[in-house]
Amino acid sequence: MSRITDLGIDLGTSNVLIYGRNRGIIFKAPAVIALNRDTNAVIAIGEDAHKMLGRAPGSIIVKRPLKGGIAGKNLALVGAMLLHFVIEANGKHIFQGPRVIMSVPPALNETERRAITASLFESGARRTQIISRPIAAALGADLPIGETYGEMIVDIGGSITDIAVISMGACVINESLPIGGDSFDEAIIRYVRRKHNLLIGEITAEEIKTRIGSVMPRRDPLYLDITGRDLLSGLPKTLRITSDEVLEALDDPLQELIEVIHSVLERTPAELAADIFDTGIVFSGGGALLEGLSDAVSIALKINCRIADSPQECIARGCGLTMEKFNEYSRYLVSSRKKNRGVQ
Ligand SMILES: Nc1ncnc2c1ncn2[C@@H]1O[C@H](COP(=O)(O)OP(=O)(O)O)[C@@H](O)[C@H]1O
Ligand SMILES: [Mg+2]
Secondary structure (H helix, E strand, O other): OOOOOOEEEEEOOOEEEEEEOOOEEEEEEEOOEEEEOOOOOEEEEOHHHHHHOOOOOOOEEEEOOOOOOOOOHHHHHHHHHHHHHHHHHHOOOOOOOOEEEEEOOOOOOHHHHHHHHHHHHHHOOOEEEEEOHHHHHHHHOOOOOOOOOOEEEEEEOOOOEEEEEEEOOEEEEEEEEOOOHHHHHHHHHHHHHHHHOEEOOHHHHHHHHHHHOOOOOOOOOOEEEEEEEEOOOOOEEEEEEEHHHHHHHOHHHHHHHHHHHHHHHHHOOHHHHHHHHHHOEEEEOHHHHOOOHHHHHHHHHOOOEEEOOOHHHHHHHHHHHHHHOHHHHHHHEEEEEEOOOEEO
16 A cells, blocks of 8 residues: 555546645546446546547446536535545555645535545545645746736636636636637537538547647648548548648637636736736646647737646646645635534
8 A cells, every 4th residue: 555645636627636745746537437327336437437438338428527517416426536536546544644735626616625525534534625726726837926926827727727817825816717628629529520521529639639739830730630420421531630720720719718818817907917917927737738829829918928837737736835835835725624523
């Protein structure tokens, strides 16, 4: 069994990342779960379930339980999935259990948050504290958020983008939008269907995006052979798609993203907006890895943009750093819950 480690957890809509105190990122898995349609028994969790997306027979449901609201039945699934990941990463420690600092999607209300943190008790976690996503992302990106200076962080996840303006360690503006990496995948699916009459799945679309996708023109165009179902014949068909086509396909969600960042900047108090124009916008989250994204936003809004180091790890790292530098950073925590003692 692995040794006891305090944990920082990024419970994302697409991926769960776990940071071990003084160890760095120790675990990453897709937030996907596969269930038997009739009995609801869990068949696979994480990587194994992800492989079944779009490929499972009708008797199996494969879902991302955190995507698009977590009401009802999905809440128990999220708890089960999280518990499974924590035990896989850190073992089970009923005595002397680990402490956890976790970042959860903003749509969760207090009751849902409690239910999810309670599920960790079974791994032995003796205390779970919550930190907001943008604050964790900013700490993970090494932004000096405690200063009297405005910083903007844009975390692009799978199905949510969090845009925040932070000053003196708190969010002055904190907006969550239902746009994310998935929106870019969906735009590729729509484009390929419209232009080539070819139906492709989300896994193929994501592969197109990560391998040849860019929101800035590429100097040397790339191409990829993709297979889908021809909508005219109903049969499988392979065709070649170019990066120029993908560029065209990605324009709609890109413009939408630029528009919302613009509107947040417009609503930012003048002094803080001036600070942001000075220091620029920082991007985190897996969606920030989309080729050309920060350049495209920078050109459109005439403001410096940069991508944090290892952007997809920022939130988990921010949670972990808060654990490691608890004296300095615990003021950023939202709430905490100890085993059997309710909310503090
Ligand atoms: N190299 C890449 N290029 C473009 N998009 C990427 C890349 N790597 C990951 N992504 C996208 O990042 C998103 C997941 O980001 P992540 O921060 O893990 O999500 P969440 O925080 O919602 O769990 C997905 O939409 C995925 O396609
Ligand atoms: Mg993320």
